[in-house]
Structures are given as C-alpha cells and as structure tokens.
Amino acid sequence: MTTYRASFYVGLKEGVLDPAGQATLQVLHQMGFSATEVRIGKWIQVMIDAEDVVRAQAIAEEMGHRILANPVMETFDVTVTPV
C-alpha cells in the first residue's frame, strides 16, 4: 500500500454563470486591474491508500464523479501523486 495525494480542482462548467467570479472581476476592475474573466472553483485534497497509482487514480475519479463534483453544473480535474 502506498499513500497517494489526490488533488481535485472542481469548477463550474463553461457557460454556467459564476456570481462569485463576476463579483471578484468587478473588484479587480475597481482596483485598476485589466482582467477579463474570473472563475472561482474549489481545490480538494484527499489522501488515498492504494496498491498502485492506477488504482488510486480510479478511486479518485469515482469520488469526483459520485460526490465531489456535480455533473449537472461542474467539471473536475484530479491529479494523483505518491506522497
């Protein structure tokens, strides 16, 4: 068994309105920055014990699909690395 760190980035799908991102974009503009878009998502770290990286990746993907992201409105990327 090896311990793996799964790093999830969960974000709203393209086209889904992101009120937090828009509010932040407005403030960036007020501060004089010339940003054009802000999208706010979540970073989730999960430690997983698994036989190998392939298995750890599979477990992580299942977590992402089943609960960490909502497929109706979100997408996720997950990177699995041994600790």
Next chain:
Amino acid sequence: MTRSMDAQREVGIVVFPGSNCDQDTIKAVRELGATPRVLDYRLTELPPLDRLILPGGFSYGDYLRSGALAAAAPIMDAVDEAALLGMPVLGICNGFQILCERGLLPGALLPNPHGTFISQLETVRVTAVPSGFSGLAVGDHLALPIAHHEGSYRIAEGQLHALFEQGQVFLQYSDPDGAVHALTNPNGSVANIAGIASGSVVGLMPHPERAMAEYLGSADGRRFLQAWFGQKGSPGC
C-alpha cells in the same frame, strides 16, 4: 379528519445536521391532521410511513455544495427505496437541493446570480399538477415565501424541453396574477422554475410550511400541503 387523511397520517420528517425548518414542518403536518415522525439521518431503515418530507435548512453547513453531503447520508438509500415504491416524497428548499443532489429529481440548484440571500414572498404558478395532488389546477397561483442563497435552478443542456413535455416543471415564479416572465424571476432559475416533480417525488424552493395562515402573510402553503396530502381543502380550514 377524513378517511383518506387517516390512510395518509404517518409522515416521516428527515432531520440532518443543520436542518432548521423541521419544527415548522412538524407543526404544519400536525395542523393538517397527520402525525409527524422525526427520522434521524443515520437510520438505515424507515419505520412504517405513508409519506416523507425532507425539510429546509443548511444541512452539513452547505459544505461542498448545498445538499451534496446530506444526499450521501445513511438514510438516503431507504429514501430511494421508498420513492421507488411510489411513496410521496416532498423536498422543501434544502430538501429540494438534497433530492437533486441524490438524483431523485433532475437538475441542480446554483447560487443566486446576484450573489445575495433572498427572503421574500413570491407568487408561483402551477404549471402541471404532480401525481397524487388534489385541489390544485394548472394556472392556479400561490403566494409562498422563499429564503435561499442557492435557488437558481439549472438543468443539463438540452433537457429543459423534456422537463416541460413530461410535466415535471410544476411550479414557476410568476407575477401576482400568475403570468410568468423574466421580471418575475427572483433567482435566475432557468424558465422561472420553482418546483420539479418526478413520479411521487416533488421538490420546491418556496416554503409552504411558513405560509400556514393569513397572519403569516399567506395561507397558500396550507393549501399546497393539503393538495400534496391529496386533500381537497376547504376555505378557511
């Protein structure tokens, strides 16, 4: 109390950590002549029941996404099973979010586009009458309070038309006369959707349990719950 009411009298009310509308819901159920049974989210089996309500609140502090963690609570397997057997299941506000996250209802509730929590009386129009309801007709409108930050209903691309075709959209935000248009949409929900039904499972963002009498601003919540119970309802009751 009518005989049909007798047959429907045991109502399970599921309480999750962070539910906060359970007491109002218990009171409303009792006022309509039914018997509320409080169900802990850790149960894995349901006692004998006729109906189920998932009340509003902030289950699990709305962590991860509203309703997402409660949707994975131990009791939810039994809720799935009850729904599969045709038991009426009603999700109010956070309960609606939980039913969507569980996949018992289609779609998802996102943060309101203006970024604020809204707490106000809204008018909703009955767009379809879900199965088992009585005393409500298409075109009726009800004044019901909403109180949420994540109430913007969304459905995956290409599925909206089917929702309407199948009569799953049963409540839409409207003006006080029941007309549905962009200006009567408080939270950016697609097509002003306020409530969705799928078989015996029904969810809505407004709080009928907070509109049980005129002195609360509206008694239309009483009418809605009576309809859900299959009671015809009578004026002034």
